[in-house]
Amino acid sequence: xxxxxxxxxxxxxxxxxxGSRVIQxxxxxxxxxxxxxVIMGGSGCGKSTLLKHLLGLIEPSVGDILYSGxxxxxxxxxxxxxxxxxxxxxxxxxxxFSAMSLSQNVSLPLQxxxxxxxAEVADIVAYKLALVGLAGYQEYYPSEISGxxxxxxxxxxAIALDPEILFFDEPSAGLDPISSRLLDDLIAQLQESLxxxxxxxxxxxxxxxxxxxxxxxxxxxxxxxxATGDPKELRDHNDQPVVRQFLNRGxxxxxxxxx
Amino acid sequence: xxxxxxxxQLRTSGTDxxxxxxxGDWIQGMPHGDFQSLQSELATSGCRRLEIDGTELGExxxxxxxxxxxxxxxxxxxxxxxxxHQLPSGAEKLxxxxxxxxxxxxxxxxxxxxxxxxxxxxLLHIIFSEARESLAFIGEVSVALLRLALGKAxxxxxxxxxxxxxxxxDAFAIISLTSILVGMILAYLGAVQLQQFGAEIYVADLVxxxxxxxxxxxxxxxxxxxxxGAAYAAQLGTMQTNEEIDxxxxxxxxPIEFLVLPRMLALIVIxxxxxxxADLLGMVGGGIVAGGMGITPLQYIGEGKTAMSFTHVAVGLxxxxxxxxxxxxxxxxxxxxxxxxxxxxxxxxxxxxxxAIVYLIVADAAINIIFQQLNx
Numbered sequence: 001x002x003x004x005x006x007x008x009x010x011x012x013x014x015x016x017x018x019g020s021r022v023i024q025x026x027x028x029x030x031x032x033x034x035x036x037x038v039i040m041g042g043s044g045c046g047k048s049t050l051l052k053h054l055l056g057l058i059e060p061s062v063g064d065i066l067y068s069g070x071x072x073x074x075x076x077x078x079x080x081x082x083x084x085x086x087x088x089x090x091x092x093x094x095x096x097f098s099a100m101s102l103s104q105n106v107s108l109p110l111q112x113x114x115x116x117x118x119a120e121v122a123d124i125v126a127y128k129l130a131l132v133g134l135a136g137y138q139e140y141y142p143s144e145i146s147g148x149x150x151x152x153x154x155x156x157x158a159i160a161l162d163p164e165i166l167f168f169d170e171p172s173a174g175l176d177p178i179s180s181r182l183l184d185d186l187i188a189q190l191q192e193s194l195x196x197x198x199x200x201x202x203x204x205x206x207x208x209x210x211x212x213x214x215x216x217x218x219x220x221x222x223x224x225x226x227a228t229g230d231p232k233e234l235r236d237h238n239d240q241p242v243v244r245q246f247l248n249r250g251x252x253x254x255x256x257x258x259x
Numbered sequence: 260x261x262x263x264x265x266x267x268q269l270r271t272s273g274t275d276x277x278x279x280x281x282x283g284d285w286i287q288g289m290p291h292g293d294f295q296s297l298q299s300e301l302a303t304s305g306c307r308r309l310e311i312d313g314t315e316l317g318e319x320x321x322x323x324x325x326x327x328x329x330x331x332x333x334x335x336x337x338x339x340x341x342x343x344h345q346l347p348s349g350a351e352k353l354x355x356x357x358x359x360x361x362x363x364x365x366x367x368x369x370x371x372x373x374x375x376x377x378x379x380x381x382l383l384h385i386i387f388s389e390a391r392e393s394l395a396f397i398g399e400v401s402v403a404l405l406r407l408a409l410g411k412a413x414x415x416x417x418x419x420x421x422x423x424x425x426x427x428x429d430a431f432a433i434i435s436l437t438s439i440l441v442g443m444i445l446a447y448l449g450a451v452q453l454q455q456f457g458a459e460i461y462v463a464d465l466v467x468x469x470x471x472x473x474x475x476x477x478x479x480x481x482x483x484x485x486x487x488g489a490a491y492a493a494q495l496g497t498m499q500t501n502e503e504i505d506x507x508x509x510x511x512x513x514p515i516e517f518l519v520l521p522r523m524l525a526l527i528v529i530x531x532x533x534x535x536x537a538d539l540l541g542m543v544g545g546g547i548v549a550g551g552m553g554i555t556p557l558q559y560i561g562e563g564k565t566a567m568s569f570t571h572v573a574v575g576l577x578x579x580x581x582x583x584x585x586x587x588x589x590x591x592x593x594x595x596x597x598x599x600x601x602x603x604x605x606x607x608x609x610x611x612x613x614x615a616i617v618y619l620i621v622a623d624a625a626i627n628i629i630f631q632q633l634n635x
Contacts, residue, residue, distance in 0.1 A: 137365075143599065
């Protein structure tokens with residue numbers, strides 16, 4: 001299935017290491033435009049490390065990461081900043097600025113990278129907060145709202161600039177099933193209406209099956225990726241027992257017929 | 260090619276229905292009509308049903324959505340029936356998501372005037388509760404110290420050793436620099452005055468007594484308040500943020516015994532040693548200046564020896580222990596009472612240094628007055 005345009009994100013022969021300790025090696029996969037892509041794997045396999053490589057917070061030991069066909073790894077820092085402007089990122093614990101109110105948090109990227117008037121910025125902030133179900137919470141501080149609301153506020157900040165790519169690090173970690181379901185729905189709806197590419201690190205099986213359409217499985221033991229594709233397919237038809245086991249919540253009896 | 264300038268037209272059709280026609284590219288950087296003008300048009304038209312027509316809409320982004328959201332909220336408030344079926348499907352869906360949850364109304368807050376800050380009753384209350392908290396903290400520390408003396412406290416020796424190392428050897432460089440310079444400053448200060456009487460030799464007395472009784476210990480304490488006191492507040496504040504202090508409490512360990520005592524004891528042990536070190540270097544610094552004024556090192560040492568007495572050394576050391584306790588109390592108390600955010604941890608560190616320095620100056624003045632009265 002070769003399309004003419006390059007994939008939105010391409011990972012080429014990536015090796016990640018902290019000093020001499022190799023985390024994962026020989027990673028090569030594509031993330032297509034409009035995918036909801038999940039990076040999964042057991043604890044400590046390097047999921048978050050891979051995300052940090054994609055974000056440019058850690059440099060790869062070997063290999064290249066390309067966005068829309070342009071190398072990110074070899075880009076200058078100004079070029080990187082320009083590329084990052086089309087991304088929206090939410091961090092594991094939100095990453096909201098605790099000294100700023102929600103409206104200040106969301107308006108910061110708007111003030112930095114657009115030339116909207118203050119009144120327009122206020123309107124857009126109201127709209128973004130409404131999108132994540134936090135209309136009217138403009139003047140609240142992150143410490144005054146609950147954990148689930150903080151995750152959604154972080155999402156509002158991430159989508160402030162209508163990003164082309166949304167990165168999530170464990171979006172539903174620490175949320176109750178209902179909140180985490182609502183967050184999943186929200187991510188899927190935003191993806192659909194904005195047409196963005198979503199890359200998320202998670203091991204919440206319900207949300208993986210609910211919204212993801214592509215994935216990569218990182219194995220800690222062999223230190224490389226052992227499966228890619230639609231997680232539902234992987235669960236039922238992958239030839240690696242460890243992948244089926246992971247996606248079936250450890251029940252090793254998972255056979256190929258089971259749905 | 261149609262006109263890309265974004266705009267809207269309100270057309271009434273029938274008695275109470277109206278159509279809002281959106282045209283052009285509603286994207287960033289294009290001047291568009293603001294909602295206020297639409298609102299006044301809507302109010303004058305008096306329509307009860309509004310249909311939004313987006314068939315001639317060009318490109319659009321969040322600007323359009325922010326505009327539509329305002330429309331929606333206005334219509335809901337005025338109970339105008341709004342139809343959005345003519346919008347691009349993405350925009351319609353986003354509007355649905357954005358309006359799924361009703362707007363939260365924050366509770367009314369009574370605006371506080373700045374005069375409140377000057378209310379004497381309020382001020383007195385703050386000072387009173389502050390003093391009570393400090394006393395309670397000192398009380399808890401005393402109880403913990405008693406338990407330590409009885410051998411019942413959960414204080415780990417390894418923690419104590421680590422803190423000693425952090426507070427002591429790690430601080431040598433900065434203490435060396437400040438105390439040599441303070442010794443030189445004292446010498447210059449005295450030299451200018453004493454030269455007028457031809458009494459340069461007494462610079463040695465001034466430096467020795469000044470360093471031993473006052474400047475050596477005070478400068479060390481201020482450096483330690485900024486260095487170690489702030490570090491304690493930041494460490495404990497971060498532990499509070501990470502719920503480590505909760506974990507310690509629920510394990511049945513007193514955070515005072517486990518966290519505060521090793522820090523405080525380390526400072527109590529290290530401060531007198533650092534003070535002696537600072538005193539010595541300060542005297543060397545003074546000697547350098549004296550040498551520049553024609554006093555030979557032998558003269559300086561001889562004169563300094565006569566000025567030195569056990570009382571002066573003891574006064575400095577007593578002060579250093581008191582200051583150590585005050586720095587540790589200020590640092591640890593701010594840290595443990597810190598809020599649970601990054602801003603609060605910063606605030607705790609600032610508070611630790613400010614309170615420690617206030618404590619230091621007040622305690623120093625008090626000790627000097629007492630010793631003066633006692634002729635020590």
